[in-house]
Amino acid sequence: MSAPLPSEKALVPFVSVENMMRLVHHIGVETMLVELTDVIEADFRRWELFDKTPRVASHSREGVIELMPTSDGEIYSFKYVNGHPKNMGQGLQTVTAFGLLAEVSTGYPVLLTEMTLLTALRTAATSAMAARHLAPKGARTMAIIGNGAQAEFQALAMKAVLGTDHVRLYDIDPLATEKAARNLAGFGLTVTACTTPEAAIEGAQIITTCTADKQYATILTDNMVGGGIHINAIGGDCPGKTELHRDILLRADTFVEYPPQTRIEGEIQQMDADYPVTELWKVVSGEAQGRRDAGQITLFDSVGFATEDFSALRYVREKLKQNRFYQELDIIADPDDPRDLFGMLQRAR
C-alpha cells in the first residue's frame, strides 16, 4: 500500500538552481536587479521592525558556515551560506547558499530556494541601493577589483540602478577579467580590461572591491584613492578578511548595515570600536545624510545582512504567484490528526 498523498500544507515550494535561472531570465536580469534594489530599500525603511541578530557562524580552518535568521514578526527567514575561499581550487563555489521563508504564526515553511544566484543578485542590489544614496551624482564609471562570481552582477546592478555606462575591470588573474569582460558584452556597457588596480580605478567614481581571499589584504592603498569617490567594499566580510588599507578608512565616511556585525566582519574590524559609522537604514529613511559633498570619500562597508535575504526571498515568493518556476517538496509531515504522527507512519507501511 502506498502512502496517502501529503496535504497541501505539507508541500513547500522549492526553487532549484535551474528554476531560479528561468525566473531571472523570465523577469530579465537588469529588471530583477532594479526590483530587488527597491524591495531591499523598502525593508531598510522599516529596519526597526526586524528581529536582528549577528549571523551564527561556525568557523573552521578552511572556511565558515553561517546561518542568518531574521523576522519582521509575520514572516521569518534564514539563509544557510558558506564561505570557503579554497573551494575554487577544487572547482567548487566559494560561496553557496540556500534560504527559507516561514510563517511566524505557524512555523510552517512556505518557500525553500537556492540562494547562490539569489545572493549574488541581492548583494549587487544592496550595493546599488547604497550607491544610489552615496555615490557622486552622475557617476558614469565604475571599477571592479576582483572579477570572480560577483563581478558581473555588480556591474549590471550599478548600470541598471544608477546608469553607469563604463566598467573597468582588474583581477590578479587575467583569466577572471577576460571571463567578466566576455560575460558583460552585449549589455550596452563600455568594458575596459586593466592589468593593474591603479589603471582600473582611473576615472572611476565608484570602486567596487570583491576579492575572495580569506586574509587581511590591501586591495586599495591610501594613495590610490582620491576625493569624490564611492567605495563599495564587498569582499571584506568575515573576521580576518579585509581589502582596504586602514588609512583609507580614516579619510572616508563609512556606512554600514548592522554595526554589531560589521565591526566583527567588515573593513572596520581594523579600527577601534568607536570608529564612527552611519547606519545605511538611517540614510535610506532620511534620518541621516548620505553623500554630503562632491569631494567626500564614501565607503559602504558591506558584509551582507539577513534582512537583504529576507527581502529577496519575499520577492521570489511574490514572483512565484504568477509563474510555476518551482517544484513542491514533501518536507513537512502532516497527518490528518496532528497528534497522530505515528499513525501516519503506520498507514504508510
Place this chain on the structure above:
Amino acid sequence: MSAPLPSEKALVPFVSVENMMRLVHHIGVETMLVELTDVIEADFRRWELFDKTPRVASHSREGVIELMPTSDGEIYSFKYVNGHPKNMGQGLQTVTAFGLLAEVSTGYPVLLTEMTLLTALRTAATSAMAARHLAPKGARTMAIIGNGAQAEFQALAMKAVLGTDHVRLYDIDPLATEKAARNLAGFGLTVTACTTPEAAIEGAQIITTCTADKQYATILTDNMVGGGIHINAIGGDCPGKTELHRDILLRADTFVEYPPQTRIEGEIQQMDADYPVTELWKVVSGEAQGRRDAGQITLFDSVGFATEDFSALRYVREKLKQNRFYQELDIIADPDDPRDLFGMLQRAR
C-alpha cells in the same frame, strides 16, 4: 536552449516525508530506535569534540522557530524546528522540522531531510539512552502522560532498548489516549488506558511526561512521585513551559544534555542557577554516576540538543548508501568555472 545538467556536486540528496517513512519501515521502527539510541550514545561519548551553542530561537506570541547547529569538525549539521502549541487547533503539527548535513571542509550540503518524523524518533531514542543509565534495573512498566505525537515513539523506544513491556497512558483528552493505544496494538506491549494521571503512574518505574502546552503546568505534583522512579520529562522544553512541580526537583537527581540550554528551557528553569545537575555525557562516558540506588528519583530533564540531530542525520546518511530512499535536489549552483556564476546563468538562457 535548456540549461546544462547540474554536476554531481550540485545535487543534494533529499529525504521527503514519504521516503523517511519508507526508510523507517525498511529498517523496522524498533530496530531503528535501537540503532539511533546507539549512535546518539556514541556521539555523547565524544561530547567534548562538538561545537556546542544554545539554539538560536526566534520567539513570537504563537510559538518559536529555532535553528540548532553543531559540528564535530568534519561534519556540520543544523535543524530548523518550530514549536507552536496552538497549531493543533488548526489541524497543523505542533512541531515540524527539517535538517541538513554539510561538509565542514567545503561548506557543501550533503543531505537535506524532513525531520518531523526523525525528531520524534531521535527524541525517543535519547530518552531510551538516558533511561538505560538512569532507570531502575529491570524496569518493566512505564507511564506516558501526554499522548500526542511523541507518545508511541517513546513507548517503543523504551520497549526496544530497555525491555519494558507494559505502558500506562493518560492524556487530558481521552481521544489522544485512545489513538495511542490503538497505534500501539500489535507491538507486544500491554497497554493500559487510564483516566487520571494518578492511575497512569501506578506501578510505573519510568514516567514520561510529554505534553504540549506552552505554559507553566504541573503534570506531576510532589505527592504523586514515590522513590525508585525515573522521570523522563520531555515536554518542558522552552522558556515558560514546564511540567513538574518544583518540589519534585528538590528530591530528584537531575540529568541534562547541555546545562546552558537546559537552565533556560528545561524543568530546571524553575530553580536557582546553581541547582545541581549532572551532564548526561559524563554518565554515558563513565565520568559520572547514573542511578546510585534503587530508591533514588532520577530525572532526565530533556530539552533536545543539536548533537542528537547530528547523530540522527549521520545515521540516515549512512543508511542511504544502501537504499535509494531519496531524490536529488538541484540546490547548489555549480558552474564549470566556479568564478563564472554569471556565465552559467547566461548559458541557461
